[in-house]
Amino acid sequence: MMLTDVTSCKELVARFRESVPADKGLLLDFGGCVVQALCSTDTLRDELAAYFKEFVTPSGSPDIVVSAHEADPPETGLDFSVKQPDSGKTKIKEEWADLEDGRVVRKRLTGMHFVFGQGENATIGPCLANSNQVINFINNRFIEWKLNLGGLLGHAAGVAHHGRGISLAGFSGAGKSTLALHLMSRGTTFISNDRVMVEQNGNGLTMFGVAKQPRINPGTALHNPDLCNIVEPDMRRDFLAMPPEELWRLEHKYDALIDECYGPGRFMLRHTMNALVILNWTRGGGSMKVSMVDPLERADLLAAFMKDTGLFYLPADPERAKGPDVGDYARMLGRADLIEISGGIDFEGASTVCLHYMATGELPENQL
Template sequence: MSARVAALAEKFLREAPLTQQLGLRFGDTRIDVRSNSAALVAKLRDYYRDFLGEGGIADIEVAAIEREAVDIGLPLAPKTPEPGKRKIKEEFLDLPDGRVVRKRLTGLVCLFGGGLNLIVGPCIANDNQIVNFINNRYIERLIKRGCLLFHASGVAVGEQGLTLAGFAGMGKSTLALHIMRHGTDFVSNDRMMVERDTEGLVMHGLPKMPRVNPGTVLHNDSLGPVIPADERERFLAMPAEELWDLEHKYDAFIDECFGPDRFRIRCRMKALVLLNWRREKAPLSIARVDLTARRDLMPAFMKELGLFFEMDAETRGRDMSEGAYLAMLGDCPVYELSGGVDFEAAAVFCKNLLAP
């Protein structure tokens, strides 16, 4: 195919000068975001309020063009939904110099490859997807330098952190926010990149606010600012089971709920905690496990790279198998939480794990 990502991007960039700029710093990575929309940059500046970082040479450059949804006229293939899901959310096409991904519901088109990162379409109305695109560029950078991707949340005390994972619907983000009530810092909501250096494991989170359901908010007093009072009353009247399964999410800004300077995205990894509990009246059970003998727990935290990762020749040869995860974790303590769901008891256990 003669089409190229760079040529497609050049056409959009000619039509929309990028006059607005935002500098971000995620750990040791500086990101430069440019746009034709002051409103979008203002939204992103507020969202990334804890990660602003103007000045210096950018490690990652991202462009976001606000305009109506576009049809790029290329034969995009649907992305097969994850197991247990039916809805097709994205379609994509690989070109010689990168990849094109289109969000079916919003019409946003993402172009990336060879250092080019561009998202085009109704960005302001879908700023959460712009956040995801920026964060995915950061994930890609860390994976390419040797990290493995975990489907996990994380909290920390001082320089020591816990990576929290679990099977679908187990409540890893809810647990992280319960642990936050005990004075920890927040590290990440849904993705963790883990690498090993000469001193042990390092966990890298994402600057993405936890997206919580009403049930999580109602059972955590610290999350009071998340839901308006009138909506809170409606949710309080719902049965517990219905509330648990409700697909209605809110952004929980860490500074608004727990105070300033409580969000970090890098620390040492002290342990991995896996949620494998059930919604039933049974005591919580906590046990240290050996993953080499409990391979059934591996899917709880292993995560495929997905559509928003540029698989270059070097990365294509990387080992991202179960064996690679086991080797990465090495002698890292791993705990399984089974039995009945008990967020508060689990939070106390996790806080004690982080005690000096």
């Protein structure tokens, strides 16, 4: 569709809702936030229902409405700005245009358009061929909703056990997702794979996860009996023949569906957050060390948890446009325990430490 005179998100979405109606509905409960996904095709609605099956709900008044319109990539004539690649990357993937009432993000490779602002949330383009992008957009609407209520965004996984919850963060390549899945094999409940939103709850904290299934590398899958069957038998032989360092760096991902790998009822999106565990370890770093630290004194560790909100966030309050600083994170995280795990990488040892903490609220004495 050629649209050369669009000046607002509301107008852009209205044209597609008229020409490509999205009337196939799905309700999702994301930790108390009800999201209504409206699709223009039954196929996409069914695909979203299968992916989000742990969170489908039969009823509820939606807090967020997202519509997905199957169409050719639209020609809007908008003057897009290029989003520069993240540090260490070279490929330009996205561009955006800010309109009077919101933002339009265009994916360069697929032509998918994502429209959001002032209550309008829509995906337009070849949605069926890019359902993963639709899934990510739905999750991003939930993230924005929570942040606009005053939460902070963390780059972390999350698990819970015995009524206590922990977030797991780490510097690049530290293995927070791998540790989370090790803990899942030992009985925990999954909260989130890569993002958490944290908000104050009285004197403590509540964390909210994102309904995104873990994507793991072959090394993580091969060394976890609950995950090893994800890898094809012929590929398993090739991966096992690789040097450990090469396998660790390999850019090849598998979806680890929580209910299929660990059983139903093991994925929830809301829990108290009693501690943040920072993986500050390295390969060949000797014996693993564990210590309880003060976030106000160890701002260097908080960089592992702090996360930029990115293109898909528009603050409801202009005062939040500059984003939180390290002091904001330190004050918020001061309401929970901050645990540093340093020395050498030891997923089994770290799992034991985390499980002991979730059972008792304390670190094991032999690790202090």
